[in-house]
Amino acid sequence: MRRLDPAGRPLARAAGVFMGASMAMALVAMPTVSSEPASAAASAAISAGRLPDGYRDWRLVSVAREEGDLDDIRAVLGNDVAIEAYRGGRTSFPDGTVIARLAWSYESSEENDRSFGRKQSFVAGHPKNGVQFMVKDASKYAETGGWLYAHFEDGQASRDAAQLNACFQCHKAVSGRDYVFTRYAR
Numbered sequence: 001m002r003r004l005d006p007a008g009r010p011l012a013r014a015a016g017v018f019m020g021a022s023m024a025m026a027l028v029a030m031p032t033v034s035s036e037p038a039s040a041a042a043s044a045a046i047s048a049g050r051l052p053d054g055y056r057d058w059r060l061v062s063v064a065r066e067e068g069d070l071d072d073i074r075a076v077l078g079n080d081v082a083i084e085a086y087r088g089g090r091t092s093f094p095d096g097t098v099i100a101r102l103a104w105s106y107e108s109s110e111e112n113d114r115s116f117g118r119k120q121s122f123v124a125g126h127p128k129n130g131v132q133f134m135v136k137d138a139s140k141y142a143e144t145g146g147w148l149y150a151h152f153e154d155g156q157a158s159r160d161a162a163q164l165n166a167c168f169q170c171h172k173a174v175s176g177r178d179y180v181f182t183r184y185a186r
């Protein structure tokens, strides 16, 4: 059985550190990440062009289905700051909010259809249309409504200025709701 740390992550990597010859060095050199708020770590990772640790475990805000060129099924997740703001009914989000948009191909499921006895079931297939984030820092990102917009394709951050500029331009349509389209699904 795999051993898990208190957060449920496998201990395999930590074990590797302990098996190394420079165990004491490794411990001394370990960054004090645990004392940093998770929201700050996520914001820092995204602004540095890295996917934030653990975003796949964030809580669900809502789901959506896009037709047309996008043709996907998607989920919007929020970090703890985002979820608290949503559940508190806030109309604007505090600094430290990070909202993620994941998407997958929209697939008909023959397996599910067989159980229902007719064609009706559609499910998430492979990841599609990248993973997108909005990171709130009202002063740092004041020029784009207080949000940093980031797009990742296969884990790689997009550097396409035109694509990233389009994010804010379109999200301006909901400037009255702090540029966030998705409402919390109860």
Ligand code: HEC
Pocket (backbone or CB within 6 Å): 064, 066, 074, 076, 099, 100, 101, 132, 133, 134, 149, 150, 151, 163, 164, 166, 167, 168, 170, 171, 179, 180, 181, 182, 183
């Ligand atoms: C043409 C308009 C448009 C563009 C361009 C666009 N978005 Fe969005 N975005 C939406 C809409 C509409 C939603 C809500 C429905 C959905 O998820 O499809 C959304 C949802 C999101 C969400 C979930 C939070 C929310 O506002 O609902 C994030 C995060 C996001 N977009 C990030 C981005 C990023 C990053 C880019 C640029 C790379 C981008 N968007 C470009 C229209 C747009």
